[in-house]
Amino acid sequence: MEPNIKLRVSQIEKSFPGVKALNKIDFSVRKGTVHALCGENGAGKSTLMKIINGIYKPDTGQIFIDEKPVKILNPIHARSYGIAMIAQELNYVPEMSIEENLFLGRLPVTKYGKVDWKLLRKKTIEFLSAEGLPYKPDQKLKTLTVSDIQMLEIIKAINNKAEIIVMDEPTSAITQREVDILFKKIEVLKSQGVSIVYISHKLDEVFQIADDITIFRDGTVVESHRASDLDMDKVIALMVGRKIENVYPKEEIKLGDKLLEIKDLCSTGVFKNINFHVSKGEIIGFAGLVGAGRTEVMRAIFGLDPITSGHIMKDGQKVEIKSVKDSIKNKMVMLTEDRRRYGIIPIRSVMENASISILEKIIYGGYAHEREERKIVGEYFSKMNVKTPSLETPIQSLSGGNQQKVLLAKWMLRNPDILILDEPTRGIDVGAKFEIYKLMSEMAKQNRAVIMVSSELPELIGMCDRIYVMNQGKITGELQKSEFCQESIMKYATSTI
Numbered sequence: 001m002e003p004n005i006k007l008r009v010s011q012i013e014k015s016f017p018g019v020k021a022l023n024k025i026d027f028s029v030r031k032g033t034v035h036a037l038c039g040e041n042g043a044g045k046s047t048l049m050k051i052i053n054g055i056y057k058p059d060t061g062q063i064f065i066d067e068k069p070v071k072i073l074n075p076i077h078a079r080s081y082g083i084a085m086i087a088q089e090l091n092y093v094p095e096m097s098i099e100e101n102l103f104l105g106r107l108p109v110t111k112y113g114k115v116d117w118k119l120l121r122k123k124t125i126e127f128l129s130a131e132g133l134p135y136k137p138d139q140k141l142k143t144l145t146v147s148d149i150q151m152l153e154i155i156k157a158i159n160n161k162a163e164i165i166v167m168d169e170p171t172s173a174i175t176q177r178e179v180d181i182l183f184k185k186i187e188v189l190k191s192q193g194v195s196i197v198y199i200s201h202k203l204d205e206v207f208q209i210a211d212d213i214t215i216f217r218d219g220t221v222v223e224s225h226r227a228s229d230l231d232m233d234k235v236i237a238l239m240v241g242r243k244i245e246n247v248y249p250k251e252e253i254k255l256g257d258k259l260l261e262i263k264d265l266c267s268t269g270v271f272k273n274i275n276f277h278v279s280k281g282e283i284i285g286f287a288g289l290v291g292a293g294r295t296e297v298m299r300a301i302f303g304l305d306p307i308t309s310g311h312i313m314k315d316g317q318k319v320e321i322k323s324v325k326d327s328i329k330n331k332m333v334m335l336t337e338d339r340r341r342y343g344i345i346p347i348r349s350v351m352e353n354a355s356i357s358i359l360e361k362i363i364y365g366g367y368a369h370e371r372e373e374r375k376i377v378g379e380y381f382s383k384m385n386v387k388t389p390s391l392e393t394p395i396q397s398l399s400g401g402n403q404q405k406v407l408l409a410k411w412m413l414r415n416p417d418i419l420i421l422d423e424p425t426r427g428i429d430v431g432a433k434f435e436i437y438k439l440m441s442e443m444a445k446q447n448r449a450v451i452m453v454s455s456e457l458p459e460l461i462g463m464c465d466r467i468y469v470m471n472q473g474k475i476t477g478e479l480q481k482s483e484f485c486q487e488s489i490m491k492y493a494t495s496t497i
């Protein structure tokens with residue numbers, strides 16, 4: 001056995017109703033190293049990490065820390081073993097303040113056993129200023145963006161003096177600048193002997209920081225190697241068990257008339273003079289740094305947020321969009337970036353999460369026609385390769401990528417003309433990404449239009465016909481396909497005009 005093993009699991013098994021999530025897992029992490037876990041959506045990565053963090057109990061198997069067998073009962077117990085975890089699906093109470101969130105489970109108390117709010121405030125201020133974070137301690141979490149919340153989670157876990165830190169998709173919602181901050185912190189942690197388990201679908205990140213890589217497939221460990229003995233193609237092949245030829249299935253489509261035109265859209269304090277269009281058969285992209293205003297513009301167009309002035313034209317006609325209902329009536333749909341907050345109805349079944357968009361088709365004459373519902377939804381799921389034990393499974397127990405496919409199916413069931421996708425591939429594996437890209441291409445081929453907001457430049461460049469770049473609530477640049485390059489996008493993304 002290798003010396004310096006900090007964490008080891010042996011023959012771990014875990015089943016959920018209808019799925020064997022983990023099958024005889026052997027896996028170990030060396031002290032002071034970064035060990036990456038790669039695998040498609042639903043491969044079992046998060047399940048194993050939740051077992052290590054005491055959220056789930058394994059059916060069988062053993063966990064060893066410093067080669068001593070341990071039983072981990074719950075996350076607080078895990079912390080006593082020096083384990084901290086940045087969860088994949090950010091778990092927070094929107095109504096809670098930053099200070100409460102930061103010190104959750106370890107709020108300082110006075111000698112009378114009450115929460116010491118003064119000390120809490122002081123500690124929070126110290127913490128925030130040490131990290132250079134511009135938030136107020138009593139700010140509610142619901143006022144922050146996903147990327148702010150993710151950054152807070154990261155910093156919270158890192159500052160916990162943990163010996164093992166599990167990071168489950170830590171960079172899914174943050175920008176390159178913040179990724180760089182995180183990676184610097186990881187280097188420091190490593191040098192202090194901290195072990196890190198790093199889960200990510202972004203393989204370039206994995207190769208940037210991992211010492212070891214373990215590949216999961218369908219609940220088993222396929223292979224485990226030093227990162228230097230692997231390369232990206234090998235990892236992808238091991239993950240999916242097949243080769244993916246062309247990552248971006250973009251086709252040349254002859255563009256038709258303008259389908260959607262946005263004219264001088266303004267929302268005081270949020271965005272200003274937004275002008276853009278998308279034609280039939282076209283895929284356009286929106287690039288920019290987090291906070292540039294891209295999501296806000298899309299939300300306004302989709303009728304979620306009010307606008308101050310400007311208007312929206314569809315097929316050359318002015319349309320009034322004051323609510324999501326108006327938007328759907330105009331055959332425009334939007335996939336949200338914050339799946340957990342706005343997308344899924346966690347405890348309802350995958351079927352209901354999809355069929356909610358077509359209730360009028362399945363509820364009529366005073367009855368819900370379940371057989372039809374099953375048929376329509378089932379067909380779409382198999383077309384999109386949604387992996388679920390059954391149509392009755394609550395959506396919250398699906399892996400992230402499969403939840404995303406269900407939400408996409410929900411909107412595709414409405415047969416939209418315009419599909420707005422806000423960070424559609426966040427936290428999604430290569431196989432599922434490819435299926436989403438294929439669907440975008442399909443839409444374009446049928447003379448419909450796609451608008452994709454993304455922070456991943458390679459996918460914008462790979463899939464779009466044109467890219468708009470935003471910064472500080474304004475469109476600062478527009479690039480034609482022949483002009484696409486990461487540098488010019490970044491230049492516009494930071495320019496002020």
Ligand SMILES: Nc1ncnc2c1ncn2[C@@H]1O[C@H](COP(=O)(O)OP(=O)(O)OP(=O)(O)O)[C@@H](O)[C@H]1O
Pocket residue numbers: 016017019020021039040041042043044045046047048088396397398399400401402427429
């Ligand atoms: N609480 C649960 N109840 C039922 N099934 C579950 C539960 N949690 C996970 N599963 C199932 O276990 C399998 C493994 O899921 P897991 O979340 O570990 O995958 P993952 O590798 O983390 O995927 P992703 O990359 O999408 O995050 C999936 O089939 C998932 O649907």
Ligand SMILES: [Mg+2]
Pocket residue numbers: 045046047088168399400
């Ligand atoms: Mg996961």
